[in-house]
Amino acid sequence: MDCSRIRFHHSLVLIALVVATALVPADRARAASAQSTGGATLAPLPKVTAPRLYVLDCGTLINNKPEDYDLKREEVRDTNMGVTCYLVVHPKGILLYDTGLNDRLVGRPLYENVLEGYGQIKFNTLRGQLADIGVVPASVDFLVLSHYHWDHLGNAGDFANSTWLVYKGDRERMFDKESRGSAWFEQYSALARSKTQLLSGDYDVFGDGSVVVLATPGHTEGHCSLLVRLKNTGPVVLSGDLYHYAEERELKRMPPEERTTGTVASREKIEELLKRTGAQLWIGHSMEFFRTVRKSPAWYD
Numbered sequence: 001m002d003c004s005r006i007r008f009h010h011s012l013v014l015i016a017l018v019v020a021t022a023l024v025p026a027d028r029a030r031a032a033s034a035q036s037t038g039g040a041t042l043a044p045l046p047k048v049t050a051p052r053l054y055v056l057d058c059g060t061l062i063n064n065k066p067e068d069y070d071l072k073r074e075e076v077r078d079t080n081m082g083v084t085c086y087l088v089v090h091p092k093g094i095l096l097y098d099t100g101l102n103d104r105l106v107g108r109p110l111y112e113n114v115l116e117g118y119g120q121i122k123f124n125t126l127r128g129q130l131a132d133i134g135v136v137p138a139s140v141d142f143l144v145l146s147h148y149h150w151d152h153l154g155n156a157g158d159f160a161n162s163t164w165l166v167y168k169g170d171r172e173r174m175f176d177k178e179s180r181g182s183a184w185f186e187q188y189s190a191l192a193r194s195k196t197q198l199l200s201g202d203y204d205v206f207g208d209g210s211v212v213v214l215a216t217p218g219h220t221e222g223h224c225s226l227l228v229r230l231k232n233t234g235p236v237v238l239s240g241d242l243y244h245y246a247e248e249r250e251l252k253r254m255p256p257e258e259r260t261t262g263t264v265a266s267r268e269k270i271e272e273l274l275k276r277t278g279a280q281l282w283i284g285h286s287m288e289f290f291r292t293v294r295k296s297p298a299w300y301d
């Protein structure tokens with residue numbers, strides 16, 4: 001046999017392997033994560049031609065203090081709060097908005113899971129729900145947290161390799177002395193080394209107007225909402241904690257301490273946008289919304 005032909009053949013195989021590896025980042029991401037999912041087979045990563053929105057169950061907060069939101073008990077239909085995370089799969093990349101309650105709460109008794117007067121319940125991990133749709137942390141290109149409160153950043157550290165889109169005020173607050181001493185600091189501390197893009201004003205993530213981070217300061221200095229324009233569902237605004245209960249919006253109430261922050265102006269901005277675009281407002285903590293919204297692995301497109 002001609003040895004030079006074998007070498008040539010080997011070289012071709014090698015080149016083909018190198019090219020194939022370079023062309024399939026999704027597969028690479030999947031392989032990289034096989035370890036983190038215990039080697040379980042992942043669903044294929046969704047391939048889309050238009051944005052797709054997945055709603056993830058990131059836990060439930062047991063709460064009966066509607067007065068914190070300037071509401072009386074009898075004015076609120078359900079004082080508990082759903083904790084919602086959202087994944088946007090866009091032809092040009094994947095964005096995660098909020099990371100919810102920490103995955104380590106799953107399977108633990110409620111009495112262990114009380115934080116600042118809120119009981120936390122979690123049945124499904126964020127990581128597992130993402131794996132069910134073929135997404136691993138390494139496939140998430142952009143991380144956006146509506147704000148820095150613990151019920152929104154429980155698993156943020158898992159996404160330290162994503163590009164973090166954040167406002168300066170929240171970024172600074174997350175790494176100040178007080179936050180570094182908090183019980184949940186380690187849940188996001190890895191973001192310190194993330195590729196970080198500091199935002200000012202609204203930000204069109206993919207440059208086509210379909211996914212826009214909306215500056216809605218007030219609840220925190222760097223609080224933001226997300227506008228997602230979907231082909232069939234139409235435009236949707238994910239409002240973070242701009243509202244907690246739908247009744248805040250109906251009865252025009254807000255946490256008393258927010259009356260002097262940007263919340264008033266941010267709510268006006270969003271109401272104007274809803275009117276102008278016909279967008280739906282999705283209040284992530286609303287139990288009514290959380291119960292009825294279609295959840296992952298189903299999606300909205």
Ligand SMILES: [Zn+2]
Nearest residue numbers: 149151152241
């Ligand atoms: Zn919240």
